[in-house]
Amino acid sequence: MPRNPFGNELFLPVFLRVILLIVVGLLAVLVAQRRSLRVWRRSTLFLRARTWFVIGPLFVIAVFTGGFVAFLLATFVVVQGSSEFVRIAGIDRRYAYLLILWGEVGLLVAALARDFFGVLPFGFFTLLTLVPILSGQVQDAHRQVADTLVGYVFVGLPMAYIVFVNSAEPWGLNFLVIVTVSVAVADIAAYAVGAAVRGPKLVPRVDPSKTWGAVLGGLVGAAVGVGLLWVAVPDEWSIAAVVVLVLVVAVGSVWGDLTESFIRTAFRTEARSTLLLGYGGVLDRVDSLLMAFPLCYYAIILTGKLVG
Amino acid sequence: MSEREQDAAAGRDHPRRRPTTPSYSWARTPPARLVRSAVQYGALVPILRFVSPFTVIGKRNLAQLKGPAVFVANHQSHFDAPVCLAALGGRIRRRLVVAAAADYFYSNAVKGTAASLALGTVPFVRQGGGSRDSLQMLKDLAKGGWSVLIFPSGTRGTGASGFKKGFAYIAVDAQIPVVPMYLHGLDQVMPKGAFLPLPGGVVIGIGPPIPPGDDYNELVRKAEAGVAAARTVVKRWEAG
Numbered sequence: 001m002p003r004n005p006f007g008n009e010l011f012l013p014v015f016l017r018v019i020l021l022i023v024v025g026l027l028a029v030l031v032a033q034r035r036s037l038r039v040w041r042r043s044t045l046f047l048r049a050r051t052w053f054v055i056g057p058l059f060v061i062a063v064f065t066g067g068f069v070a071f072l073l074a075t076f077v078v079v080q081g082s083s084e085f086v087r088i089a090g091i092d093r094r095y096a097y098l099l100i101l102w103g104e105v106g107l108l109v110a111a112l113a114r115d116f117f118g119v120l121p122f123g124f125f126t127l128l129t130l131v132p133i134l135s136g137q138v139q140d141a142h143r144q145v146a147d148t149l150v151g152y153v154f155v156g157l158p159m160a161y162i163v164f165v166n167s168a169e170p171w172g173l174n175f176l177v178i179v180t181v182s183v184a185v186a187d188i189a190a191y192a193v194g195a196a197v198r199g200p201k202l203v204p205r206v207d208p209s210k211t212w213g214a215v216l217g218g219l220v221g222a223a224v225g226v227g228l229l230w231v232a233v234p235d236e237w238s239i240a241a242v243v244v245l246v247l248v249v250a251v252g253s254v255w256g257d258l259t260e261s262f263i264r265t266a267f268r269t270e271a272r273s274t275l276l277l278g279y280g281g282v283l284d285r286v287d288s289l290l291m292a293f294p295l296c297y298y299a300i301i302l303t304g305k306l307v308g
Numbered sequence: 309m310s311e312r313e314q315d316a317a318a319g320r321d322h323p324r325r326r327p328t329t330p331s332y333s334w335a336r337t338p339p340a341r342l343v344r345s346a347v348q349y350g351a352l353v354p355i356l357r358f359v360s361p362f363t364v365i366g367k368r369n370l371a372q373l374k375g376p377a378v379f380v381a382n383h384q385s386h387f388d389a390p391v392c393l394a395a396l397g398g399r400i401r402r403r404l405v406v407a408a409a410a411d412y413f414y415s416n417a418v419k420g421t422a423a424s425l426a427l428g429t430v431p432f433v434r435q436g437g438g439s440r441d442s443l444q445m446l447k448d449l450a451k452g453g454w455s456v457l458i459f460p461s462g463t464r465g466t467g468a469s470g471f472k473k474g475f476a477y478i479a480v481d482a483q484i485p486v487v488p489m490y491l492h493g494l495d496q497v498m499p500k501g502a503f504l505p506l507p508g509g510v511v512i513g514i515g516p517p518i519p520p521g522d523d524y525n526e527l528v529r530k531a532e533a534g535v536a537a538a539r540t541v542v543k544r545w546e547a548g
Contacts, residue, residue: 076358083507087496096506281509 002067011064013231014177018056021181021228025049025188048188055285056184063166063176070166071107078103078159080282081290085151088283089267094131095148102127103156110163117164124152154259155283158290165297171234178232179249179296182225183289186218186253193217202254207261215254222249241303248299252292260287331445332431335424336454341402347426348401353394359507360387360497364395365545366514366538369487373517376403376455378479380531381489382468382539383459385498387505388491389427392457395489395512405449407432407458407474410442434462443474450482460531464500468535475531476524485517486527488534492542511546513538 005011026049062073082103086096102124109116128148132141166172194214202210223246226233233242260283334340356362381392389406396404410431414420423429430449432442446456456478460471468490479486493510515538518530 079358079507080361080509086506087508093502093504093506097504100507 002065002069005061005064008064008173010174010177010232011060014064014181014229015057015060017228017231018060018181021185022049022052022056025052028192051285052184059180060177063173063180071111074107074159074163075104077282077286078107078156081155081159081286082151084281084283085155085263088264089147089151091147091151092144094135095128095144098124098127098131099148099151099156102152103159106156106160107163110160111167114164114168117160120157120160121149121153124156125149150263154263155290158293161294161297165293171236174232174234175297175300178226178229178245179293180289181229182222182246182249183253183292185225185228186221186249187257187288189221189224190214190218190254190257193220203258206258206265210254210258210261215250218254219246219250222246222253225249236304237300238303238307240307241300244299244303245296248296249292252295253288255295256288256291259291260284330431332420332424332429335428335430336405336449340425341428344425344428345398345402348393349398352390352426356387356390356394359505360391360494360510362391362395362510362512363545364512364514365541366516367395367397369514369516370396370400373400373485373487376450376453376482376484377517378450378475378484378486379404379455379457379489380460380471380475380486380535381457381491382535383461383464384491384495385464385500385502387494387498388459388464389429389457391491391494391510391512392489393427395514396457400455401428403453404428404455404457405430405446407442407446407456409434432458439474443477446474446478447481450478450484455484460528468539469532471528471532473524473528476527479520480522480524480527483520485519486531486534487517488515488531488538489513490515490535490538490542492539492546511542513542513545515541 005015026046059073062070079100082100083096085091086099091099102120106120109120125145128145132138132145162176166176169175191214194209194211194217197211197213197216199211199213199216201208202212202215226242226246226249237245335344379392379396381388389408393401393404393406406427406429408414408423408427408429408431410433413423413429414431420431430442430445432446433439446458450456456475458475458478460475461469462472475486478484490513491510492513493508496506497508497510498505515534518527518534521527521530
């Protein structure tokens, strides 16, 4: 059931911080660009800031409201993200519909039947094998099954993780907010610092635009993001856990970016969506989060066991 | 050859011939329009925004319209008409009919009724003598203050060329402007032959209204150029 977001004492502090972050980001763009209004309005950074003005508050409200509101947001990401992956990989429509459907099943299982969460990957593989078995079309089926599984592990499963952690852990909501905002700040900082500082290229054959400067920017951004949301850091987390979290957010967001880049390179496609102004598609926006979220979760659990 | 067949071969109307396709005029009565508004605002537009979030470029061109117009667009999928309706907005949608292929959308009464009620479609016979009746009906509607949305290439999977003249007859005879539109991305959402849509973003470019003039061929050329120009704007926008 949806909750009144104002009933949670974290809502207002987090909401105001996210708004502050976007306003500061927009001002930074204004100062950095120093162009005529007409040119400035068409710049990528401005479009990104504008997109953030919509999705930032929307995300915070949906997460704190929970229930079907949060489920709708997660559904949107799963449906659009999976569809984009289908276009990138050139997956057949029959497999594509199963990918989207299983993404939704994953969200429901993560929210309502957590004991069955571990069954999701194998269950999906079993379901996919039914396509060639029932249709009799086996040519290229191995590639279609494999590519669809990659799509699920890249988009659907991490989204189910987000719902799972949010509903399973007492600090799930705090974790979700901290990691999401930190990854977003790390992404923006990586883009801005990477463009300003440059430095040697990270892995030019995978993503020629990604530099060590961007990695440094991502690390600073992750630290700023976690620091900004210090108010949401649960008491039971040790300082070591928070430090590890910052590092894993920084590494995870770069890793997620590079994963999407290598997938695009591997499939030799430039297919992009126009869903989010300045970003292209949903996948461009959430790729870092999809990789960073599970990594951060296990990093926190592992650090808790090692330190605590 | 009978007299009727000779007339048909010579392109003449038989004086006693009656329109073969029903006009579904009940779908334009106030109660039906009310139901349509509720369906479009309550279900169609929100679902479209979820399945195919769309960006409209050039919507300010619609502000120049003071009365009815003929909207022409390239045709990519069965999603084209609903997306166009959503993109045009409530003000225009309220008095707009969509020319829909009679042989497909009106192949049975249930389909035809649902399309007429939810989308405001009217049956358009694409071939044979019936197409003249369809054009006449659309002209009458245009003269009565209704805008018309039509895909002048007549079939899906075509670009911004090869437009048939039907829309020009409506616009010139009713003396209403033509508004060119370019739809981008719908061929991936629901290509020809697909049964279910595959979600994805869509961009719609709307060009400035083209005055009707008095030359059908010239108007067809201008409309094709208008849709091509809208395509250029969309591609430029997409490239950032």
